[in-house]
Amino acid sequence: MADNSVLSFAFPAVHGRKVTAAFDGGRLTSDGGVLLLAQAERRMGIAGRLAACIADPRDQSRVTHDLDDILRARILAIACGYEDADDLD
Template sequence: MNTECKPEQLEFQSLGRREVIGRFDGGRITSDGGGLLLREVDQRIGLLDRLAACFTDHRNPESIEHSVRDLVAQRVYGLALPLIEWAPII
């Protein structure tokens, strides 16, 4: 059974004053667009907040510079972006 789920473009939340649109008519190219997709998923479903809530922070609150959410976000983006950036185009 064939399905036809090919939107011509995806609209993301703007980045500052710039409009961000994902289009699929560029041929075989790669970009850092996966990071924007990950950000959009995070903002829509609260992905990083939900992941951060899985951890109990036993650190001294007076010594904390970065929240658990910030540390989780850094780790997730650090793991995901190289994979997205270098993923082969099929």
């Protein structure tokens, strides 16, 4: 079996800090793959395209979270296995 644990991926910097994903730390979390999924979603703009298809009747002057951010959070929560998304408040 091939050893793929030496692969690493670089992500865009966050607040000037380098972010790297490496897979040589063993089983640390079951949600680590969501970083890759989130990066792919942002590059492809899936949540933004979905949001453009949905009418948003909310008063925009009172909106805290844009519709694409809400959809992105829901998509990633489902991908992590949190299908009821009750902790997204």
